[in-house]
Amino acid sequence: MSAELGHYALILALVMAVVQTTLPMVGAARRDALWMGLATPAVIGQFVFVSMAFACLMHAYVVSDFSVMNVAANSHSDKPLLYKFTAVWGNHEGSMVLWVWILAVYGLAVAAFGGNLPPTLKARVLAIQGFIGAGFLLFSLGTSDPFIRLDPAPINGNDLNPLLQDPGLAFHPPLLYFGYVGMSMPFAFAIAALIEGRVDPAWARWVRPWTLLAWCTLTAGIVLGSWWAYYELGWGGFWFWDPVENASFMPWLMGTALLHSALVAEKRDALKSWTVLLAILAFSLSLLGTFLVRSGVLTSVHSFASDPARGAYILGFLVFVIGGSLALYAWRAPALKATGTFKPISREGALLLNNLLLVVGCATVFVGTLYPIVLDAIDGSKVSVGPPFFDKTFVPLMAPALLLTAMAPFMAWKRADLGGVLQRIWLAALALAGAIALIYATHGGPIGPAIGIGITAWLFVGAIVEFADRLRLFRVPLAESMKRLAGLPRSAIGTTLAHAGVAVLAAGCIAGSAWRTETIGVMKPGDQATLGDYTVTMATIGEEPGPNYSAVVAEMRLMKDGELIDVMYPSKRFYPVQGQQTTEAAIRTSFMSDFYISLGDPDEASGGHGVRLYHNPLVPWIWIGAVVMVLGGLLSLSDRRLRVGAPARARARRAERPAEAGAGSKAS
Amino acid sequence: MKRKHKRLMFVLGGMAALGIAAGLVVSAFDENLVFFFSPTELAAKEIKPDQRIRIGGLVEAGSLTKETDGVTVRFSVTDNTKSLAVRYKGILPDLFREGQGVVAEGRMGTDGVFEASEVLAKHDENYMPREVADALKKSGEWKGEKHGDAPAGANSGAPAPTEGATQ
Numbered sequence A: 001m002s003a004e005l006g007h008y009a010l011i012l013a014l015v016m017a018v019v020q021t022t023l024p025m026v027g028a029a030r031r032d033a034l035w036m037g038l039a040t041p042a043v044i045g046q047f048v049f050v051s052m053a054f055a056c057l058m059h060a061y062v063v064s065d066f067s068v069m070n071v072a073a074n075s076h077s078d079k080p081l082l083y084k085f086t087a088v089w090g091n092h093e094g095s096m097v098l099w100v101w102i103l104a105v106y107g108l109a110v111a112a113f114g115g116n117l118p119p120t121l122k123a124r125v126l127a128i129q130g131f132i133g134a135g136f137l138l139f140s141l142g143t144s145d146p147f148i149r150l151d152p153a154p155i156n157g158n159d160l161n162p163l164l165q166d167p168g169l170a171f172h173p174p175l176l177y178f179g180y181v182g183m184s185m186p187f188a189f190a191i192a193a194l195i196e197g198r199v200d201p202a203w204a205r206w207v208r209p210w211t212l213l214a215w216c217t218l219t220a221g222i223v224l225g226s227w228w229a230y231y232e233l234g235w236g237g238f239w240f241w242d243p244v245e246n247a248s249f250m251p252w253l254m255g256t257a258l259l260h261s262a263l264v265a266e267k268r269d270a271l272k273s274w275t276v277l278l279a280i281l282a283f284s285l286s287l288l289g290t291f292l293v294r295s296g297v298l299t300s301v302h303s304f305a306s307d308p309a310r311g312a313y314i315l316g317f318l319v320f321v322i323g324g325s326l327a328l329y330a331w332r333a334p335a336l337k338a339t340g341t342f343k344p345i346s347r348e349g350a351l352l353l354n355n356l357l358l359v360v361g362c363a364t365v366f367v368g369t370l371y372p373i374v375l376d377a378i379d380g381s382k383v384s385v386g387p388p389f390f391d392k393t394f395v396p397l398m399a400p401a402l403l404l405t406a407m408a409p410f411m412a413w414k415r416a417d418l419g420g421v422l423q424r425i426w427l428a429a430l431a432l433a434g435a436i437a438l439i440y441a442t443h444g445g446p447i448g449p450a451i452g453i454g455i456t457a458w459l460f461v462g463a464i465v466e467f468a469d470r471l472r473l474f475r476v477p478l479a480e481s482m483k484r485l486a487g488l489p490r491s492a493i494g495t496t497l498a499h500a501g502v503a504v505l506a507a508g509c510i511a512g513s514a515w516r517t518e519t520i521g522v523m524k525p526g527d528q529a530t531l532g533d534y535t536v537t538m539a540t541i542g543e544e545p546g547p548n549y550s551a552v553v554a555e556m557r558l559m560k561d562g563e564l565i566d567v568m569y570p571s572k573r574f575y576p577v578q579g580q581q582t583t584e585a586a587i588r589t590s591f592m593s594d595f596y597i598s599l600g601d602p603d604e605a606s607g608g609h610g611v612r613l614y615h616n617p618l619v620p621w622i623w624i625g626a627v628v629m630v631l632g633g634l635l636s637l638s639d640r641r642l643r644v645g646a647p648a649r650a651r652a653r654r655a656e657r658p659a660e661a662g663a664g665s666k667a668s
Numbered sequence B: 001m002k003r004k005h006k007r008l009m010f011v012l013g014g015m016a017a018l019g020i021a022a023g024l025v026v027s028a029f030d031e032n033l034v035f036f037f038s039p040t041e042l043a044a045k046e047i048k049p050d051q052r053i054r055i056g057g058l059v060e061a062g063s064l065t066k067e068t069d070g071v072t073v074r075f076s077v078t079d080n081t082k083s084l085a086v087r088y089k090g091i092l093p094d095l096f097r098e099g100q101g102v103v104a105e106g107r108m109g110t111d112g113v114f115e116a117s118e119v120l121a122k123h124d125e126n127y128m129p130r131e132v133a134d135a136l137k138k139s140g141e142w143k144g145e146k147h148g149d150a151p152a153g154a155n156s157g158a159p160a161p162t163e164g165a166t167q
Helices: A002-029 A033-037 A039-062 A069-074 A081-089 A092-116 A119-143 A172-182 A184-196 A201-232 A243-268 A272-295 A301-306 A308-335 A347-379 A387-410 A418-424 A426-443 A447-471 A478-487 A490-514 A619-637 A647-656 A658-666 B002-032 B039-044 B130-138
Strands: A383-385 A517-523 A528-531 A534-545 A550-560 A563-568 A571-575 A580-584 A586-589 A593-603 A608-617 B033-037 B053-059 B072-078 B083-089 B101-108 B114-121
Touching (some): A002 A092, A002 A119, A033 A039, A039 A069, A039 A081, A039 A092, A039 A119, A069 A092, A081 A172, A119 A184, A119 A308, A172 A201, A172 A243, A184 A201, A184 A272, A184 A308, A201 A243, A243 A272, A272 A347, A347 A383, A387 A418, A387 A447, A387 A490, A387 B002, A418 A426, A447 A478, A447 A490, A490 A619, A534 A608, A550 A593, A550 A608, A563 A586, A563 A593, A571 A593, A580 A593, A593 A619, B039 B083, B053 B130, B083 B101, B101 B130
Parallel strands (some): B033 B053, B083 B114
Antiparallel strands (some): A383 B033, A517 A608, A534 A550, A550 A563, A550 A571, A571 A580, A593 A608, B053 B101, B072 B083, B101 B114
């Protein structure tokens, strides 16, 4: 029964979405308050019905209702409860429902917090969100219905792919989708602004926190996926420039650019049409990312074409949304007049240049990701574009971007003095030179990674120095600095954290790729293997049962300089339902490096097991850096000046404490 | 005048950035595009020994052997017309099976054995790497996929392929 209820709720949600799209849009054009006001109940209705559909699907999974095709294909009665929940979005159809549900949540947020928005803007924003929702609901109902029944129902299901039965991956899709769909907020605001023909700082004040929220969740989602790949795939790497990864990385790059240009639009009333363009592109790439992964086009151009309805719909929707919004942009953007002017050397200039680098970097990722697909579609040639391509295109573009990231916060708005800026970050320059020299002296080899680490040292020290500057640390008594710290806007602390986090993450990526060492061998109990300063001894190996799998677990003793430092348990699991194996790597993390053991197949000839050992320097920094970045974003989000509906109170507060107002206007 | 200058600056800056990126892309494409061949195509082609390529097909049943060091494996990849011997030092991915599709990246050795530095097999055992499926279609040996065409999984941002690690 619940499946039919869910299906019906999904249809009602579509009806609501159509109402939400059409009436408020027409109402805004005709300045009809009643029609515009219809948006809010429609949003609530859509939210309620999508939630119902989502709950019905979840219910079907939890009670293992295998008469629902989607459940039968992706679940199994023996599966742990957590993965019964997460299997809901572990497949194409269910993930589309999750997508629409998140969109409905965002719509609800606009309806709830948008009281201070001009009514026409609010109505148009909601109408555009309604349109996106309608597009996805129609897709879901028409081509990927999660509620189709099976008759007769199978006794049990096919189970969820064991690789996905993992806590890291369980929450990766929802976070990622909160990021993807979050980009629909700036997009809806951008389209509404184009229709209205104006972008004012109030507009940017709305766009920025939502972009920031999307950025935070997208960052967390991407890194969670990368972390999962690191420990679950068992081959020691954390980022593979795989098209599926790139699909999520492109909106992140564009979103990062948008975050910074929205800042200029808000504070300086400049770069307005550029901000609108970035908002359109960021969401377009989110859509592309969703569909690239979900449509199967990545696995085969032919599988994409083999379901003509799905393929044609996706292509049509993408062309309409992206093409339509870009056409609207071309037509209306000239109307967006900016009042703020600035010199090339200024904070605006630095942010703009960084924007350009991010966008162009994103373009290289785009080319590297889509070129093989396009070539295959054109003449059937099979090529692949691997990590070396991205190392040679994306990475060199990011080097100046990171250099600039440290400098921009030192620059004044409108016009900055480059000499003065360099004078203030001499410590960062020292770190840059020192790190390069130190690493080159100790590691030698190609200079590239050393320069990379130098740049991250520059960025990290630059971020810290800028923060210390704000507190006038060591130039005024410590108590005075502490007082300044308490008065500092949270967004300023957030900026410092986010920039420092980027530096830490980038250092981890560079070191983890450049100086990784590994060895492989066959080991029996009692055998030893060495890697660098480490010695690993296999103590025992044996079978252990799990809830829906059986595992082979080895006990490995990790020694360094003759001392036992850890006992590790790498294992290999076998899931009988899908007949599949997974590798559960054992990782010993210290602050500076990971020691990583993955277990391979048994070797009949010698009676041992294949074992792979990796030493990954600085890889823990990737996760630390990402956590710091997200914390920075969230802290900035909690700044009351960004809090929606609080501008009036914030102004009052600023008037009270003029000393902070100066620091506040500098905050980025 | 001022606004015009600013726009010009913006456009020139953008063009310069795009130009640099285009240059990087073109030069990287030159060296880093890896072409895929089936064993039949490979037999008809002259491949330079230092060129990185991908090959793929089905792992021939009964062809998997291990060398005495215990970590170097040899197997044959076939498109049911021609087959090609492959050597790989490393741990095979979890989904590597005889009779299943496989893609390997590496170089042709001088002895005619393909030296793989990476072996890829995808998430789902029923799923065929796309190059392999197309190659089999070309050679007329395609028997269709068992379970739809999309790979299973919520790989909505995480890497999809389960690959054998690069050496």
